[in-house]
Amino acid sequence: MKNNFKIVEKLQKTRKYTKKSIVKKLEKVINL
Incomplete structure (x- = not known):
């Protein structure tokens, strides 16, 4: 975890990813 x-x-620091994309990645991590 x-x-x-x-x-x-790191994603928040780069600010290249929107909050939506971060949520999607978190969902993938939770699914894993």
């Missing part, structure tokens, strides 16, 4: 949070932090 800690690694997942790190990935989210």
